Amino acid sequence: MELDTLFRVVDVTGVVASGLLGGALARSKRFDIVGFVTLAIITGLGGGMIRDVLLSSGFPVALTDPAYLAGALTAAVVAYVVRLDGTWPRRSLVVADVLALGCWSATGTIKAATLGLAVLPSIMLGVITAVGGGMLRDVLVGKTPTVFGGNTLYASLAALGSVEALVCMKVFGRPDLGMLVAILTTTILGMLARRLGWMLP
């Protein structure tokens, strides 16, 4: 499988996972179907769209690659039809959430670095890609974004994933390895952090 295809598959998986999380929030707020669709799109595609707008390099990929919007809409419909509140659905969503975190921090950082940005801005864009959609979603429903603290590790994991992806890309010339490492790290550490209640000072 080519690198671009791999990135795309993992990326869209993250979109579906985040879209389900957005839909689950819409259910808890008793929104109508429009609310499900809006929150799924914003949670699933918001971070990448902020990244692409900041990188100002043509249309955001969420508008040109049909798989992204289709993934978010599918997630909205699934979340609308199926109640995702059993033990296993909840656990799967948690895993999907930290998996998307790693995937997006890696793709965001690699895209920014490929376009010529320096180290710090590339990492910042990785973090924005990973947590931007969730922040937008939280603000839209009137919550203080969870990235600000009082929650377990989230943006800090995205920063770690971004650094790893950048190292793998710049030092070893292996962005694909960077994505793998970033996903593994955020998923494992993210699960541990939730289980053990790790927090930043």
Next chain:
Amino acid sequence: MELDTLFRVVDVTGVVASGLLGGALARSKRFDIVGFVTLAIITGLGGGMIRDVLLSSGFPVALTDPAYLAGALTAAVVAYVVRLDGTWPRRSLVVADVLALGCWSATGTIKAATLGLAVLPSIMLGVITAVGGGMLRDVLVGKTPTVFGGNTLYASLAALGSVEALVCMKVFGRPDLGMLVAILTTTILGMLARRLGWMLP
């Protein structure tokens, strides 16, 4: 009248109407004149600016065509000077609101499709153009955006208007007809929905 001129006139009418709505909100929140201007600009121009930023095709039209900013500022001043809370002003604002909804869903969709986007993203951009300014305004004053549910049809009408505009443009090659149909549909259905309390599930 040429098509571009028609689009522009209807578009700016929508800006003034939405600007008045933004100003009316500023009055209800007892904001000062800066609050009136800010809310009028954001309600009237926000959706189009989000659209143009996502389409990344040069300056947003709100910054280059002086009629847009002038329309929003005029609306802010009018809303600041005149109390728009009699029966007829209220009714006029309701009509103007659903009229702008149809107009902006059509112009947004047609602009996106003209720039080469596929069907789904074009519709999404039509809806963003139509409801984005109102969402921004609601978030800025700390309200949960009304598009999320619990209100009568709004974003769903924008989606309908976007589909109609796209069909008229792609199937019949008549974007002007698309705008007319979209405006008529959202205005008539929007008034009926408010009168009869229609809601989405």
Next chain:
Amino acid sequence: MELDTLFRVVDVTGVVASGLLGGALARSKRFDIVGFVTLAIITGLGGGMIRDVLLSSGFPVALTDPAYLAGALTAAVVAYVVRLDGTWPRRSLVVADVLALGCWSATGTIKAATLGLAVLPSIMLGVITAVGGGMLRDVLVGKTPTVFGGNTLYASLAALGSVEALVCMKVFGRPDLGMLVAILTTTILGMLARRLGWMLP
């Protein structure tokens, strides 16, 4: 010192000042270190990034000039380590705040006018540059943005600074003078407004 260098130095000073304000807010909200960094970046760089995205002229300067991000991160760390709540730290922050207001309204307006925008949009972009970061910050932590009213002069000073900068640039061909005048005006009037409780109607 060349004009570009002067602009850059004053601009980054504003970034550090606003970043400290963002960090102080993070402390009052008991956020963790990620919250400090996020609020410092958003307060310090948000207005300029909105401006650059709206002007769609390549990468935002906050992503390409390393001094900007470094300034915001430094401010976050300082605000995290040092409690800025004595009398003199507070006073310094107030001065820094109105100084950044003047600086950013001038740089925003001059950048927009240099790129060919007309008078009104240029002034609007100056105001957005000056108050956009603070608005974003307020929305993210769930406050009604202070620019809407009930506070002393803020956005109105930014508008005044923008007009002055534009006059100095267009009439006298002296953007550097414009920045100086804008900074002096917003600083002096801003301090007086706070001391004397001036408000808009």
